[in-house]
Amino acid sequence: MPFSERAAAVRKQNKGHVLYWGGRKSDKLVRSYEKEEVNRYRVELELHSQLLRREKISTLDDFEGLIDAIYPRHIQFVDVAWDRLKRHLRRKRHGRALIAGAQHRAASLSRLRRYLRRHGISNFNRFLLPLAINKKIDRAITTFFLDFKDMP
Amino acid sequence: MHAVTVKIDRVQLVSWAPQGRTPPRVKGFQVTRDSFVRSQTTIPTYERCRHYESKENDAKIYWQYWRQKAWLKAWKITMVADDSTGLSYDEIDAVLRHCKFWHFLTIEVAIDFSHSTGVNRDFVRRHAVFGKSRRRA
Numbered sequence: 001m002p003f004s005e006r007a008a009a010v011r012k013q014n015k016g017h018v019l020y021w022g023g024r025k026s027d028k029l030v031r032s033y034e035k036e037e038v039n040r041y042r043v044e045l046e047l048h049s050q051l052l053r054r055e056k057i058s059t060l061d062d063f064e065g066l067i068d069a070i071y072p073r074h075i076q077f078v079d080v081a082w083d084r085l086k087r088h089l090r091r092k093r094h095g096r097a098l099i100a101g102a103q104h105r106a107a108s109l110s111r112l113r114r115y116l117r118r119h120g121i122s123n124f125n126r127f128l129l130p131l132a133i134n135k136k137i138d139r140a141i142t143t144f145f146l147d148f149k150d151m152p
Numbered sequence: 153m154h155a156v157t158v159k160i161d162r163v164q165l166v167s168w169a170p171q172g173r174t175p176p177r178v179k180g181f182q183v184t185r186d187s188f189v190r191s192q193t194t195i196p197t198y199e200r201c202r203h204y205e206s207k208e209n210d211a212k213i214y215w216q217y218w219r220q221k222a223w224l225k226a227w228k229i230t231m232v233a234d235d236s237t238g239l240s241y242d243e244i245d246a247v248l249r250h251c252k253f254w255h256f257l258t259i260e261v262a263i264d265f266s267h268s269t270g271v272n273r274d275f276v277r278r279h280a281v282f283g284k285s286r287r288r289a
Binding site: 017019020021022023026028029030032033034035037038039040041042043044045046047048049052057058060063066070073074075076077078079106107108109110128131133136137139140141143144145148149150151152 | 154155156157158159160161162235236240241244245248255256257258259260261262263264265266267269271272273274275276277278279280281282283285286287288
């Protein structure tokens with residue numbers, strides 16, 4: 001197989017495995033994928049100059065400011081408070097169908113949010129509960145940026 | 153080994169430089185290539201790019217210079233980290249000490265989750281919220 005075809009095949013293969021949020025022209029772009037080189041699942045936050053300016057990150061010593069800038073504003077893991085959501089949906093017309101539709105889309109938070117908004121449920125955030133893993137993320141980010149200057 | 157680890161994965165910045173100044177030697181890095189860069193789009197940007205590789209790990213620097221438009225900064229520098237270690241303070245500082253009136257364009261922070269945390273593609277789709285950013289199809 002010629003190089004160009006091989007490269008295209010790899011690109012196509014990777015395209016399905018990487019998830020993207022945001023965009024190149026917005027203030028951040030998020031990629032998530034399996035990083036085989038380190039045998040871990042990686043979430044990459046690409047912070048653009050617009051966001052860096054807003055958070056006043058302009059020198060190397062300002063990197064400490066990323067602790068508050070990143071978590072919880074730009075990364076968080078949440079779960080849907082199904083009891084609360086169901087209680088809310090039951091009061092609506094076609095409540096049961098709405099609940100079934102929501103449960104059908106539970107595998108993707110984006111799809112679920114879009115579905116509920118289409119049916120007139122705004123402010124989806126009130127049905128979200130933070131997960132325990134957020135504490136580990138917060139601790140990892142804080143430790144890393146506090147020790148960043150002294151790291152070998 | 154921690155369940156969640158954080159690294160600086162990539163840093164991109166632009167800097168002022170005196171006219172015609174070529175990229176300097178960088179402490180801890182060696183020059184591996186210095187080549188002409190053909191215009192990638194209809195607008196030509198930088199004519200040349202110097203590649204550096206770390207002497208200690210797999211970190212790389214791409215130093216673009218000889219701007220083709222007056223509104224561009226003289227240097228555009230991209231630092232790419234080694235996959236396992238990330239970029240260190242010293243590595244970034246080694247570049248910044250040669251720059252003047254610079255500012256960051258991009259800082260990429262990588263958060264790695266070990267498999268024991270249960271974070272994978274399905275978990276991220278089901279549970280992740282990244283501020284107001286929406287998922288791209």
